[in-house]
Amino acid sequence: MGRAMETSLPLSQSPTAAGNTNPDLSSLRVALFSGNYNYVRDGANQALNRLVGYLLRQGASVRIYSPVVEKPAFPATGDMVNVPALPVPGRSEYRIPIALGHKARHDLEAFAPNIVHVSSPDVAGHRAVSWARERNLPVLASVHTRFDTYPRYYNLAWIEPMLTAVLRRFYRRCDALVAPSESMAQVLRDQRMNYDISLWSRGVDRTIFHPGQRDLAWRRSHGIADEDVVIGFLGRLVMEKGLDVFADTIDELVERGFAHKVLVIGEGPARAWFEARLPNAAFVGFQGGADLGRAVASMDVLFNPSITETFGNVTLEAMACRVPVVAAEATGSESLVVDHVNGRLIRPGAVHSFAEALRTYVTDADLRRRHGEAGEKRSLDFAWDRINQAVAETYLRLIRQKQKHR
Known part of the structure; x- marks a missing residue:
């Protein structure tokens, strides 16, 4: 079993972070199931680690059941128990939990949770839901990504209805769902995934993401002049992030003669493909902590064409850095970007419209400033402790509802 370790993720400096505990929350015993708690860094597991950190500071007990690897991307917050998993075909950096496993089952019985939280609809998640239902324990499911949209990026769109049906069966066996944005919550309601759906939004660490992180010397070190207007991409370099749409849009800007630079932040299996499509872009690889804040603040506009996010952490991080955002009109972005106020929302895949929206920012410094300031102001509404308190x-x-019906 992994021992609790201090996460590298900074925690907000609130009274609760200083050590005060909530007596109600100290009664919680949470069994959290995750398909990827810390072996590959992404927005979902960053949020889960922050949640666990918050719960532990309130005196709650938490156990995490997830695949454990020899060299994780970052230290885990809390105690981990390994569940059996296999590498994903073609994406070996990810692992699919294939069972709950004897060790996890014995640990669950000994831990005696009073609530089960499942964060991915994999086999271990299904088994955890069954385990909880057999014991009349409440189950909360958190929705972190649009799994139903993934097949279209691999020429498998025909299986989406089947996948949606499988997800519906999983989520309906849970007592409630939490979604990171109101737009995603509405999608889940429309898909009849559950009838108890509330929000678990996302926060932004303003010690890392703020306009003061902008660094012209760092830009110059990557071949970007002070007067260059930088269009940024931030995220894991995988096709489902809309890399093809991003590249096609940049091609159109180049063809139309609008001078700009492209900055790509992130790593992933599609990096070679993306570099070949954008030969003049500055690829700076993975950035973390203050380095990431510096890279984001050094953009002039963020371009996020992805439709798979349920929230869009990268969008919020850019907003906190006073960077306007051009994003696909999709779940997550719709709850953060106010069209023509702090960015632009464009129909997914509409390359010409994306290019036109980016053109306005490339050519209008005053518009960039006004929309960036509006985005920063909106980002102030997202404080981590308040957000995680809502989940608690x-x-x-x-738990109270279950107790009433016993």
């Missing part, structure tokens, strides 16, 4: 209160509500 959902745990308590579900």
Whole structure:
């Protein structure tokens, strides 16, 4: 079993972070199931680690059941128990939990949770839901990505209805769902995934993401002049992030003669493909902590064409850095970007419209400034402790509801 370790993720400096505990939350015993808690860094597991850190600071007990690897991307927050998993075909950096496993089952019985939280609809998640239902324990599911949209990026769009049906069966066996944005929550309601759906939004660490992180010397070190207007991409370099749409849009800007630079932040299996499509872009690889804040603040506009996010952490991080955002009109972005106020929302895949929106920012410094300032102001609404308290209160509500019906 992995021992609790201090996460490298900074925690917000609130009274609760200083050591005060909430007596109601100290009664919680949370069994959290994750298909990827810390072996590959992404927005979903960053949020889960922050949640666990918050719960532990409130005196709650938490156990995480997830695949454990020899060299994870970052230290885990909390105690981990390994579940059996296999590498994903063609994406070996990811692992698919294939069972709950005897060790995890014995640990669950000994830990005796009073609520189960599942964060991915994999086999271990299904088994965890069954385990909880057999014991009349409440189950909360958190939705972190649009799994139903993934097949279209691999020429498998025909299986989307089947995948949606499988997800519906999984989520309906849970007592409630939390989604990171109101737009995603509405999609889940429309798909009839569950009838108890509330928000678990996302926060932004303003010690890392703020306009003061902008660094012209760092830009110059990557071949970007002070007067260059930088269009940035931030995220894992995989096709489902809309890399093809991004590249096609940049091609159109180049053809139309609008001078700009492209900055790509991130790593992933599609990096070679993306570099071949954008030969003049500055690829700076993975950035973390203050380095990431510096890279984001050094953009002039973020271009996020992805439709798979349920929230869009990268969008919020750019907003906190006073960077306007051009994004696909999709779940997540719709809850953060106010069209023509702090960025632009464009129909997914509409390359010409994306190019036109980017053109306005490339050619209008005053517009960039005004929309960037509006985005920074909106980002102030997203504080991590308040957001995670909402999840904890959902745990308590579900426990009370179960107790009433026993």
